[in-house]
Amino acid sequence: MAKKFTPKVLTANDLLSGDVIYWNDNGDWVDAFEDALYLDTEKLAFHVLRLAQKQGLDKVGLYLADAELGDDDKPRPAHFREDFRATGPSNYHHGKQAELA
Amino acid sequence: MYSYTEFDKEFINERNKQFRAQVERRIDGSLTEDEFKPLRLMNGLYLQLHAYMLRVAIPYGTLNGGQMRQLALIAEKFDKGYGHFTTRQNIQFNWPKLRDVPDILDALAEVEMHAIQTSGNCVRNVTADHFAGAASDEIEDPRPTAELLRQWSTDHPEFAFLGRKFKIAVTGSETDRAVTKAHDIGLRMVRNGDGDAGYEVIVGGGLGRTPMIGKVLREFLLVEDLLPYVESVLQVYNRLGRRDNKYKARIKITVHENGIETIRELVEKRFVAQRAAFGGNDQKLFAQIKEAFATPAYLTAPLDGFVELQNKDASFRSFVDTNLSEHKNPEYSIMTISIKAHGQTPGDATADQLRVMAGIAEDFAHNELRISHEQNVILPHVHKSNLPEIYARLREAGLATANIGLISDIIACPGMDYCALATARSIPVAQQIATRFDELKLEHDIGALKIKISGCINACGHHHVGHIGILGLDRAGVENYQITLGGDHTETAAIGERAGPGFAYDEIVPAIERLIYTYLDIRSDENEVFLETYRRVGLEPFKAALYPEQQIAAE
Known part of the structure; x- marks a missing residue:
């Protein structure tokens, strides 16, 4: 049985910096998970993925990551792996937690 | 060098x-x-x-x-x-x-370094005993062998696209500090009845999702036959190794599926041809390489300052007792610098700390440093008269933690804090265990204990061969930690036994604490280390401590 679709955001890494990035509703890549476009249907999610894949070569490893809506109606990671990607490592104040502060 | x-x-x-x-x-x-x-x-x-x-x-x-x-x-x-x-x-x-x-x-x-073959399905960085050239129990320095293998395997066209990665480790001592039994090929230097130096060749060891202890392929291989023999092993693996399933592609599976006798037969057959093809050039090269690893010019100096500080400074005494190992020259010691300060990330050193260690090596330790698979730094040749000055410099740099071989000297892979393959974090678990036992001031009482933590089934943190192994997994979207007990990475290598169901992130440190108190309660005396107690009493008392609810339910 096909797995039931759950909401997603589109994420990748920037080719030059390696930074984690997210696709927003303007079709741009942004740094914060909460600024990502919330993809709440399968059709939309795969449409956005295909669209992004056709654009340029300067983004790496595109994939759809599980997301849910927070109390503020902004997307947030639905799994702890994406939480770490969106935040940074837990042993140092490095990565996004430092850069986006 | x-x-x-x-x-x-x-x-x-x-x-x-x-x-x-x-x-x-x-x-x-x-x-x-x-x-x-x-x-x-x-x-x-x-x-x-x-x-x-x-x-x-x-x-x-x-x-x-x-x-x-x-x-x-x-x-x-x-x-x-x-x-x-x-x-x-x-x-x-x-x-x-x-x-x-x-x-x-x-x-x-x-500075004559590179990053070649640190990834991919090729022969990876060849590792060796970190006490090489200094250990008192050494038959021969394994590094010339490792260097010969490095040169032979670098860009070797036949082995650039193996079925899977291939790891070789070499030890020159009876005591196996190089985990040779958990490598695709492990080489142990031995002597035969005639006193000739050679290798015991172990094949098909490995950790990961199918942990296996390596099997002896050849009990004795003459030093000069090394490359043709290892090349024969690689050729047999390249031909028989599976390429249909990456999880069954390592040589441990090839050995398991074909049987060690078949592999031996095929290797020996290839070896006859390979041996003739090498024609002695490898031995000329080996002789040159050996010269580069000459023993340093050891010093002789009075040890009064060392003895004096040992008598008056308890911290220094503790450092000496814990972080020094016996050197083949009685005036010298092998010093292990702990990169495991309590609460810090295992294996992480700052640029300043790297420079301090470089300076100490240059000034006091024949300009040699080693990195161990246990994520520490070693000064292999330290004259004991220099120990007080070295200790003072290390202290100033936050590098004088006296915990080598103890509960806080934990191996931990980067885990989900960095690694794309990880299923859970390793580093914070290691940090918390080290901090907790430092607070309890118990680690010297507990004695020799190896905790090894991996953040996924690939086992970079060697959890299978930890006395206490911890494996971090993703269970239904939550970090969960399985404990294995009784693993051993040395010449008496063993794969640890899984204790039972896993623990949540906030339960793992208390679970380790229960294990340790059980050990302290049931050890025969303070000289019986954790692994010995485990081998004497088995899993049950530890299981009872880990899962007290089940115990109550059964009563």
Whole structure:
């Protein structure tokens, strides 16, 4: 049985910096998970993925990551792996937690 | 130490030029990521959870002060001011930018280092006993063997696309500090009845999702037959190894599925042909390599200052008791510098700390350093008269933690804080265990204990061979930690036994604490170490401590 679709955001890494990035509703890549476009249907999610894949070569490893809506109606990671990607490592104040502060 | 020949230098420079051009072509769009990925991996460049990661080889764990200084410079100039020593005698930089990587590789080449074959399905960085050349129980220094294997395997066209990665470890001592029984090939230096030096060849060991202890393929192989024999093993593996399923592609599965006798028969048959083909050039090279690993010119000096400080300073005494090992020269010691200060990330050293260690090596330790698979740094040749000064410098740099071989000297892979493959975090678990037992002031009482933590089934943290192994998994979207007990990475290697269901992130440290109190309660006396107690009493008392609810339910 096909797995039931759950909401997603589109994420990748920037080719030059390696930074984690997210696709927003303007079709741009942004740094914060909460600024990502919330993809709440399968059709939309795969449409956005295909669209992004056709654009340029300067983004790496595109994939759809599980997301849910927070109390503020902004997307947030639905799994702890994406939480770490969106935040940074837990042993140092490095990565996004430092850069986006 | 081995110094690059003109050939080596040219080879590395050429390779770096090639990679620089590949990076440029990737950036200008001439190469797609699918095309570029295998090229960057061949040069040790991964894309991890937050950023790129560059894995640099430290062949057989040996460095000099200048090389260590260059690693410090790279950490500062191109990364976030630190490097991470891994369980395979590599150093990883967690935050390089793609454009900087060719410059980093050039900086490494300046000090005769590289990142070649630190990834991919090839022969990886050849590792060795970190006490090589210094250990009192050594038959022969394993590093010339490791260097010969490094040169032979680098860019070997026949073995550039193996079915899977291939790891070789060498030890020259009876005591196996190089985990040879958990490698694709493990080489143990031994002597035969005639007193000739040779190798016991172990094959098909490995951890990961199917942990296996290696089997003896050849009880005695003459030193001069090494390359033709190892080449024969690789050829047999290359032909028989499975390529249909990456989880069954390592040589341990090939050995398991075909049987050690069949593998032996095939290898011996190949060996006859290979031996004739080598024609002695390898032995000329080996002789040159050996000269490069000459014993340092040992000093003789009075030990009064050392003895005096030992008598009056309890911290120094504790450091001496815990971090020093017996050297083959009685005036010398092997010093292990702990990169495991309580609460810090196992294996992480700042640029300043790298420089301090480089300086100590240059000033007091015959300019030699080693990196252990246990993620510590070793000064293999320290005259005891220099110990007070070295200790003072280490203290100032936060490097004088006296915990080698104790409960806080934990191996931990990067886990989900960095690694794209990880299923749970390792580092914070290690930090919390170390902090907790430091608070309890129990670790010296507990004595020798190896805790090893992996953040996924691939087992970079060697959890299977930890006295206490911890494996972090993702269970229904939550971090969960399985405990194994009774593992052993030495010459008496054993795979640990799984204790039972896993523990949540906030339950794992209390679970370890219960295990330790049980051990302290049931050990026969304070000289019986954890592993001995486990071997004497088995899993049950520890299981009862880990799962008290089940015990109550059964009563």
